[in-house]
Amino acid sequence: xxxQQHHHHQHQSKHPTTSRVHFTCTLLLLMFTPRVDSSWxxxxxLGARVICDNIxxxxxxxxxxxxxxxDLMQSIGDGAKEWIKECQHQFRQHRWxxxxxxxxxxxxxxxxxxxxxxxxxxxxxxxITKACSQGELRACGCDxxxxxxxxxxxxxFDWGGCSDDIHYGIKFAKDFVDAREKMVKDARALMNLHNxxxxxxxxxxxxxxxxxCHGVSGSCAVRTCWLAMSDFRRTGDYLRKKYNTAVExxxxxxxxxxxxxxxxxxxxxxxxxVYVEHSPDYCLTDRTAGSxxxxxxxxDKASRGPDGCEVMCCGRGYDTTRVQRVxxxxxxxxxxxxxxxxxxxETVDVHTCKPHTRHTGEAWMDTT
Ligand SMILES: *[C@@H]1O[C@H](CO)[C@@H](O)[C@H](O)[C@H]1NC(C)=O
Numbered sequence: 399x400x401x402q403q404h405h406h407h408q409h410q411s412k413h414p415t416t417s418r419v420h421f422t423c424t425l426l427l428l429m430f431t432p433r434v435d436s437s438w439x440x441x442x443x444l445g446a447r448v449i450c451d452n453i454x455x456x457x458x459x460x461x462x463x464x465x466x467x468x469d470l471m472q473s474i475g476d477g478a479k480e481w482i483k484e485c486q487h488q489f490r491q492h493r494w495x496x497x498x499x500x501x502x503x504x505x506x507x508x509x510x511x512x513x514x515x516x517x518x519x520x521x522x523x524x525x526i527t528k529a530c531s532q533g534e535l536r537a538c539g540c541d542x543x544x545x546x547x548x549x550x551x552x553x554x555f556d557w558g559g560c561s562d563d564i565h566y567g568i569k570f571a572k573d574f575v576d577a578r579e580k581m582v583k584d585a586r587a588l589m590n591l592h593n594x595x596x597x598x599x600x601x602x603x604x605x606x607x608x609x610x611c612h613g614v615s616g617s618c619a620v621r622t623c624w625l626a627m628s629d630f631r632r633t634g635d636y637l638r639k640k641y642n643t644a645v646e647x648x649x650x651x652x653x654x655x656x657x658x659x660x661x662x663x664x665x666x667x668x669x670x671x672v673y674v675e676h677s678p679d680y681c682l683t684d685r686t687a688g689s690x691x692x693x694x695x696x697x698d699k700a701s702r703g704p705d706g707c708e709v710m711c712c713g714r715g716y717d718t719t720r721v722q723r724v725x726x727x728x729x730x731x732x733x734x735x736x737x738x739x740x741x742x743x744e745t746v747d748v749h750t751c752k753p754h755t756r757h758t759g760e761a762w763m764d765t766t
Pocket of ligand 1: 486495497690691692693694695
């Protein structure tokens with residue numbers, strides 16, 4: 399579960415800004431660049447210049463932004479951990495499980511790519527905005543525009559505390575993440591820009607007003623309110639739904655926009671994720687298609703859904719291993735206030751997909 403804390407009434411410097419840029423940072427920026435030995439990143443004493451010059455795969459504009467704002471790179475790196483975790487959570491029961499496989503991004507125009515671009519852009523907005531509010535960055539802070547009095551459905555209130563400055567987060571994410579896509583003008587670049595924007599907007603969509611009441615014995619005569627981002631899970635759930643309804647598009651002749659591939663598509667794709675290539679089935683390992691295959695994946699024998707052994711294993715069948723698990727059991731509430739449990743040994747069957755064999759003739763048959 400994701401944990402997130404907002405400290406709206408104080409500026410905190412939780413972590414001293416170090417010049418260490420996390421490896422995850424590169425995962426976010428360019429999931430497709432070759433792996434670099436992680437010792438590279440242990441650069442304690444080096445300056446921004448050296449750091450930014452050594453993050454592989456940054457385009458010029460990104461390198462410049464990195465040099466100007468090395469502290470933001472740190473936030474982006476921290477944010478990457480969060481969106482990768484969220485992506486893996488959303489797709490934990492699917493053949494494609496958001497494994498961040500190195501791949502050549504020239505073959506990455508699928509529905510899954512649409513989701514990855516959207517959620518990673520959202521992750522950058524989220525991480526930077528949060529770091530701004532926590533006073534960790536030089537370039538930004540709380541939303542300075544939220545001052546004085548305002549009102550909502552429940553009456554007037556005073557702006558107070560620290561409103562999340564989502565506009566700064568969005569602007570930076572747009573400058574930084576989109577820079578790469580602006581280098582080329584093809585369908586995939588256009589697709590990525592579109593999905594990046596969807597991701598940024600998703601975070602904004604879940605901004606909410608939080609208030610504190612003041613007044614005689616808790617009456618809400620006087621309210622102080624601030625705008626805050628919701629938990630990143632909200633964005634993850636939303637984009638996951640958008641993944642389900644993603645629209646296949648083709649680029650217009652003049653290269654400035656899209657048309658839905660399905661002539662019967664009604665409405666606007668403006669707020670939908672879009673993709674330009676069909677996905678592989680992710681059953682087999684195919685590095686060029688960005689598929690790790692499902693051999694060895696855990697599946698649920700009882701499920702008829704995507705996590706069921708039938709679907710997950712693509713009909714190759716599964717192996718069953720019996721494992722001992724220790725669980726908490728027989729928990730008792732003790733006055734006051736503790737819960738005491740015993741440890742129980744439990745035997746469970748774990749099913750994992752069989753690897754692919756050359757002659758799996760009868761697909762979809764349960765071969766176990
Ligand atoms: C995703 O699937 C791959 C391939 O089966 C597996 O190696 C990996 O551990 C999985 N990742 C997660 C986060 O479950």
